[in-house]
Amino acid sequence: MSLIASLTSPVGLRRVLWADALSGTGTAVLHLALAGTLSGLLGLPAALLSASGILLLLYVALAGTLALQATPSRALLGALVVGNFAWVAACLALLFGGLVSPTPLGQAYLAVQAVAVLVLAELQWMALRRQRPTALA
Numbered sequence: 001m002s003l004i005a006s007l008t009s010p011v012g013l014r015r016v017l018w019a020d021a022l023s024g025t026g027t028a029v030l031h032l033a034l035a036g037t038l039s040g041l042l043g044l045p046a047a048l049l050s051a052s053g054i055l056l057l058l059y060v061a062l063a064g065t066l067a068l069q070a071t072p073s074r075a076l077l078g079a080l081v082v083g084n085f086a087w088v089a090a091c092l093a094l095l096f097g098g099l100v101s102p103t104p105l106g107q108a109y110l111a112v113q114a115v116a117v118l119v120l121a122e123l124q125w126m127a128l129r130r131q132r133p134t135a136l137a
Helices: 003-007 010-033 035-042 046-068 074-096 104-130
Strands: none
Touching (some): 074 104
């Protein structure tokens, strides 16, 4: 079985969801605990970092809930995938949109966030497509 096939299998999907929940928790804690310090280092507004930390806690709750399920809800998994792709779009907008002026470290932070979340989103999307919708009764 290929790496992609194993990561998009039901067991692999649960691992990807746990990785997503754990990385999201780390990022949320970082944004909430160190918003002021990170703001200076990354060139991103402290309010944006704090707000994203709160948003991530909600996201992590969903990812963790789905990771605990043997067969995650297709609708909720789809919402998670959309949320991940929205996070990638937001990172790219901050990086290239001229809305903020991130420092070089901030640019690297946004780029790494975008790539890491894109990989998670794509794996989740592939797993979602592999799931068969349940037949309507």
